Amino acid sequence: MDNVEAIIFDLGGTLIDYEGFPHYWGDYYQEALRTVSDKLFLDLTEEQINVAAETLKKYNPRLYPREIEYTPRFIFTDVFNGWRIAENRIDAAIRVFFEFFQQNLIVYPETEKVMNALKANGYKIGILTDVPTGMPTELIIQDISLFEDKVDYFLSSVDCGFRKPNKKGIEIITQSFGVRTQNIAFVGNEIKDIEAAKNAGAISILINRVGEVKNYGEDFQISNLIEIIGLLRLNE
Structure with a gap:
């Protein structure tokens, strides 16, 4: 991970969650x-x-x-x-x-700490999210208000025009950051996140919060965002 210059995160199930609701609404x-x-x-x-x-x-x-x-x-x-x-x-x-x-929004406890550590160490931070069916960008962006100031680029599937595993969203953010895709790490909790990263040529990190055995062909697997600090050998 020494070559990573920027991190792109999925949103729901990765940085935040809608407590009490499954992925399918x-x-x-x-x-x-x-x-x-x-x-x-x-x-x-x-x-x-x-x-x-x-x-x-x-x-x-x-x-x-x-x-x-x-x-x-x-x-x-x-x-x-x-x-x-x-x-x-x-x-x-x-x-x-x-x-x-x-109304059931929660931000995972470690999200802000990891965002702060990444920014303090000079990393660009992006978010690429597939919106819940029909959700406008201006509504979902409200859900990152606690750490929005740490995000350099927020891109929804509505604004991108494509949903993951399509690689277009990662490419748009990568071009905005001015880095190569091989220097991007993408963090997500679903198979489509890993597939999108691989389709774009980025490093893929699966966050598996539930403890079930999962193997989507990801480059790295973590159970908590805090582990990113260790992967990147950051100063907290």
Whole structure:
């Protein structure tokens, strides 16, 4: 790892988590959509909510894998089809939907310490995240407010146009940093993160917080972000 000049992190499951929710949020769509109906006084029927939830599931890449990303407006215009909702309230409805999940946000205890150590030792820091289905960048970036000042480049799949394992996001951040991909380490918790790193020619680090046996062909495996300090032999 002596040649590493910059670190790119995945977000959910790596730096933060939405406590109580699994990777797949589809089972909670109805409840989140009911919250939208209640807070925006839409008076939706259960049938309308169920139809909307099933429509949103069609775009969920955990059910239907894809690398091409869709904009939140594109997805939710379809999801809200048939609702009597004014055009100027669609963004508010999207925000309320995702606030249902964001209320359970946690930042892993070691995240800020590792960010501080990397910055103190001169490393560039990037974040590349595949947004939850239909989530706008301006909402998900709120979830890094505690350490946003340490991040040199934040890129969502919405702004990139592609989801991992596509390598485009890593390439965009790498070019912005002015370093070669072989001098980039990418840290993530899923197989698509490791595949994206390998597709780009970057060093891959799997963070395995659950203790299960995993082998995705990664270059390194850690159980806690603190181990990055040891891998890079940093001064804390």
